[in-house]
Structures are given as structure tokens and as C-alpha cells.
Amino acid sequence: MIRYQRTIKNSISCKGMGLHSGKAVTLTLRPAAVDAGVVFLRKDLGGVEIKASAANTSATNYATTLRRNNATVQTVEHLLAALAGLGISNVQAEIDAEEVPIMDGSAGPFIRMITEAGIQTQRKVQPVLKVTRPVFVADGDKQAAIWPAETSSISYFIDFDHPLLREQSLSYSISEESFIREVADARTFGFLRDVQALQAAGLARGGSLENAVVLDAETVLNKEGLRYRDEFVRHKVLDIIGDLSLAGMPIIGHVVARKSGHSLNSQLVAKVLQEPLNWVHVGEIPTVAPRREPLVMQPSVAI
Ligand SMILES: [Zn+2]
CATH class of the missing domain: 3.30.230.20 (lpxc deacetylase, domain 1)
Structure with a gap:
């Protein structure tokens, strides 16, 4: 297509x-x-x-x-x-x-x-980058890989030292509809135990329960609770979708990530791009004008 x-x-x-x-x-x-x-x-x-x-x-x-x-x-x-x-x-x-x-x-x-x-x-x-060989990066127990595949998908595993975040995983097929329905509203999250250290390092100064899910030792502090039962891993999928977009075009391949973060995600993109044998461009020059935009969505919240 x-x-x-x-x-x-x-x-x-x-x-x-x-x-x-x-x-x-x-x-x-x-x-x-x-x-x-x-x-x-x-x-x-x-x-x-x-x-x-x-x-x-x-x-x-x-x-x-x-x-x-x-x-x-x-x-x-x-x-x-x-x-x-x-x-x-x-x-x-x-x-x-x-x-x-x-x-x-x-x-x-x-x-x-x-x-x-x-x-x-x-x-x-829109050119698309199709991965042709497996590419793998790791940092300690954090790993991220992309495998050749015919579609775009992400399998993500998290494993935090917290009772609510142990071994969450999500297998996700990338599409506009699934992004809006399954991933887009998942919020960033952080641990109360880290807040002081982060703020001392000049980070999270704007962080609050208005813009993050915050966990103490046992539970979620946000009164409204979670938006998805597994909101944490869904947010990690959201993050990696943003980071992968820095390739400059959509990627066809199966991304498998375990405990990865922005740093490793960007290393994965750089490693894919640095070796021309890792990918090919797919996409054709159109011979007819595109049909009118088919996507119709109703905003559910006014900005
Ligand atoms: Zn994020």
C-alpha cells in the first residue's frame, strides 16, 4: 500500500x-x-x-x-x-x-x-524504511532489537522493582486506530522515592499528579487511578514510537524491547541507520493523485 x-x-x-x-x-x-x-x-x-x-x-x-x-x-x-x-x-x-x-x-x-x-x-x-537484518543494542539488563518483518509491531517488556510494575508486557501492531485507542492516552510515570533526587538534578520540576502517574511504595497516588490497567507499559510503547520516528520515516519491522528507555531507543535507531545493509527504502512514485483524506476523527476533549 x-x-x-x-x-x-x-x-x-x-x-x-x-x-x-x-x-x-x-x-x-x-x-x-x-x-x-x-x-x-x-x-x-x-x-x-x-x-x-x-x-x-x-x-x-x-x-x-x-x-x-x-x-x-x-x-x-x-x-x-x-x-x-x-x-x-x-x-x-x-x-x-x-x-x-x-x-x-x-x-x-x-x-x-x-x-x-x-x-x-x-x-x-511517504518513503518507508524496511529493516532487512536484525539489529540489537543493550545496556546492562536493558535491551532493544528490531527484526525484519512484513508489518510494523512492537513487543515491550518492563520489569520494575515495584509491586504494580513487575513483568508488564504488551504486543502491539502499529496503526493509527490502535495508537489512538491503545497507547495515546497512557501517561508518563514516576516513583515518589525518586522525586527528590530528580528535582535536585534539575529534572521533573514541572512534574505533578496533573501530568504523571506517581507511585509510592505500594500504590498509585493519583486519585483518578489508571487509564489502562497496564498504563505503564503502554506509555513505554508510546515513548518508543516517538523515539523511533527520529529515523525520519516509518519503520517496517518488529521491535522487541525490554526495560529500554530513550537513550537505548535512540541508539537502536542510530544503529539501524548507520549500516546501509540494515534497511531498504520502500515506496513508489505515484502515477495518480491520492484520494481524498479518509481519516475522520472527532476530538473528544477540547484543547
Ligand atoms: Zn514518556
Whole structure:
């Protein structure tokens, strides 16, 4: 099946706060031309552009950061996951601070924002990267691999030292519908025992029960509880979808990850790309104009 590139129909903005910086930030998404990719624009730095690409990635275990020269954009993963989840290839993301707003800690608000802006199919084929050989990265007991396959899927395993997070796993087939239904609303999570150390390190300064699931030694502290019984592993799948999108195009293959995080996810992408024998481009030049955009979604929450 040929996939066409997509952008958004109209510009749209939201306001929020950086999870780690705690700073107020306005994010504006704008339509972009074919082959532009996802490009962040730091309005507060005079319009410095930073493309969402593997070459510009410098991830840690806590967030995925894009860097070009001295300019950075931090915590891009949930917005990138929403864009990848809806097949948006080209968009300009303008922000006026160093960190993308965390919103409610999931990709759901970005999904509803993009849906409200409208999705525009463009007249150029979206190249797709098909993995041809297994690629594997590891760091201690953390592992991430991608295997050749005919479809895009993710099998994710987590195993935290906490009674609610032992041995959760999810096997997930990537599609727009499944992303919206099964993954998009899963929130980021953290442990109360780590909060002080994180904040002392300049992290999680904007973190709260409004934008993260927080666990004490035994239970979830959020009054509303969990959105999915296994929300934690679903959020890890959301994270890796955002990180994998830094390949610059959709990937066909089976991703298998165990206790992986942003750092290892980005190492996996870099290792796939660094060896040309690991992948081929698939996609055809269209001979007819694409049909009209078939995707119809109703935003369930106003931004
Ligand atoms: Zn996350």
C-alpha cells in the first residue's frame, strides 16, 4: 500500500509547562511542505530550527532531546509519538522555551490538537524504511532489537522493582486506530522515592499528579487511578514510537524491547541507520493523485 506524506490543514497552538524545566511554554504547530519533516523552531532564540532527526538526537533515560549547535528542544517524545501515530510527516513545531509542554503526560492532548487542526494528505509518497537484518543494542539488563518483518509491531517488556510494575508486557501492531485507542492516552510515570533526587538534578520540576502517574511504595497516588490497567507499559510503547520516528520515516519491522528507555531507543535507531545493509527504502512514485483524506476523527476533549 502506498502511503502519502501528510501535514496539518491549519495552524494550532496550546500552552503548557515543561515536565523537567517547569517553565511555561506555548507550542504552535503549522503546516509544512512535502519532505520538510518535523522541524522545531525556537522562537525565543530568534527562530533557530532543529529538525527531528537521529543526527540531532541526544537522549537520556529521562527525556529525548534534539540539539543543533547550542540550541535544544527537550522532551519531544510524546509530541513525536502523536505525529507518528497519525502519520504526519511534515510539520513545523514552534516553541518559545526549551521544552515541549508535557500537557497531561500522554500523547492524547496532541492527538486532539492535530485532529482539530485537520490532517492534509500531500501529493508525494511517504518513503518507508524496511529493516532487512536484525539489529540489537543493550545496556546492562536493558535491551532493544528490531527484526525484519512484513508489518510494523512492537513487543515491550518492563520489569520494575515495584509491586504494580513487575513483568508488564504488551504486543502491539502499529496503526493509527490502535495508537489512538491503545497507547495515546497512557501517561508518563514516576516513583515518589525518586522525586527528590530528580528535582535536585534539575529534572521533573514541572512534574505533578496533573501530568504523571506517581507511585509510592505500594500504590498509585493519583486519585483518578489508571487509564489502562497496564498504563505503564503502554506509555513505554508510546515513548518508543516517538523515539523511533527520529529515523525520519516509518519503520517496517518488529521491535522487541525490554526495560529500554530513550537513550537505548535512540541508539537502536542510530544503529539501524548507520549500516546501509540494515534497511531498504520502500515506496513508489505515484502515477495518480491520492484520494481524498479518509481519516475522520472527532476530538473528544477540547484543547
Ligand atoms: Zn514518556
